[in-house]
Amino acid sequence: MINRVYAAIRKVSSSKTRAKLSQIAFRYSGKPYVKRIKKDSTLSNPSNSQGTLIFSIDFEMAWAFRFSKRKVDPLKMAQLERSHVPILVTLFEHYDIQVTWATVGHLFLESCKKGDHDWMSRIPYFDDHWKFAAGDWFDHDPYSNYMLNNAWYAPDLIERILNSKVEHEFGCHTFSHIDCSDKNCPPMVLDDELKACVDVASRWGIGLKSFVFPGGTAGNYAILRKHKFGIYRKNDKYDLAYPYLDKENMIVTLSTSSFGRGYDWSADEYITRFVKMIDKAIKTKTAAHIWLHPSVDRWTLDNVIPAVLKYAAEQRDKGLLWIGTMGQIADHINGRSS
Ligand SMILES: [Zn+2]
Ligand SMILES: [Zn+2]
Known part of the structure; x- marks a missing residue:
């Protein structure tokens, strides 16, 4: 029912009307929705806090936008990410919040x-979330280096994240931002992508254990398991849930919402929406998982994200909220730390 309401909102032509209706829908829909998971006693939130909050950042530079149907310029998006990553690192440092950087493997390369x-096996042509209909999947690769073509490699930014006072986690977002769905991706394609990621990250001394599907194209779970991923982020009709085990014995963390200016809302309205998610995670002893792209619009970066981080840090400091990475919550659930 509520999906139909949202679909109707999207059809309204005036952005002001759309904004108003979407606010009303969010306020009265009961959103964010909670998925009830039967927890055994070992599955309490870390540090005995009431709720859990995870932040992940899909770090992808030009790779994500090559086959977009929205006609965005991949190079422009990469430059936005370049300028925003240091700001994000500073911001999360300020509130002492760790993030899972779900990073496209190619960005670890210097050249x-x-x-x-x-x-690497190539994904066959497909027309779905993206459209890949001609040439080779790697045709956009400049086969160069980060000094000359810094939209496709990011060792300098990875260094910046590694050097942060906050110990972030690097997760995996495939090697070249492929569609991972069973429908479009033969298992051997993801197998090769993950091999490439694990290999390149290990050269940095980084072990990958958390995964984020590009464009929400979930699938090929057995391949994730084969490469020893322990947790992945997933879109669902529910927004909040304590992370739970899937059939492959991997942990699922549901995506709650992402930062970005989708509607013409005021900063306060956006902040209130995220505060409501955090409060509900605390109240229902579940986890909220908020994510973003470093190419997020500057207005959100300046006016919404800092206030949400501040609120989250305050709840953490009151002992109500645990904030950590995907890898940490997976370790906690698997009983390897407290
Ligand atoms: Zn390359
Ligand atoms: Zn992505």
Whole structure:
């Protein structure tokens, strides 16, 4: 029912009307929805806090936008990410909040040359969330280096994240931002992508255990398991849930919402919406998982995100909220730390 309401809102032509209706829908829909999971006694929130909050950032530079149907310029998006990553690092440092950076594997490279990725199986052409209909999947790769083509490599930014006073986690977002769905991605394609990611991250001394599906294209779970991923983020009709085990024995953390200016709301209205998610996670002893792209619009970066982080940090400091990475919550649930 509520999906029909949202679909109707999207059809309204005036952005002001759309904004008003979407606020009303959010206020009265009962959103965010809570998925009730039967918890055994070991599955309490870390540090005995009431609620859990996870932040993840899909770090992808130009790779994510190559086959977009929205006609966005991948190079422009990459430059936005370049300018916003240091701001985000400083901001999360200020509130002492750890983040899972779900990073496209190619960004770990300083350079590459033609032929380097030829061993990888290619995804067949598809027309779905993105449209890939001609040429080779790696045709956009400049086969160059980060000094000359900094939209496709980001060792300098990875260094910046690693050097933060806050100990962030690097997660995986595939090697070249592929569609992972069973429908479009043969298992061997994801298998090769993950091999490439695990290999390149290990050269940085980084072990990958958390995964985020590009564009929400969930699938090929057995391949994730094969590469020892322990947790992944997933879209669902529910917004809040304590992370739970799937059939492959991996942990699922449901995506609650993302930062970004989708509607013409005021900053206060946006902040109130995120505060409501955090409060409900505390009240229902579940987890909220908020994510973003570093290419998020500057208005949100300046006017919404700092206030939400401040509120979250205050709840944490009161002992009501545990904030941590996907890897940490997975370890906690698996009983490897407290
Ligand atoms: Zn390359
Ligand atoms: Zn992505």
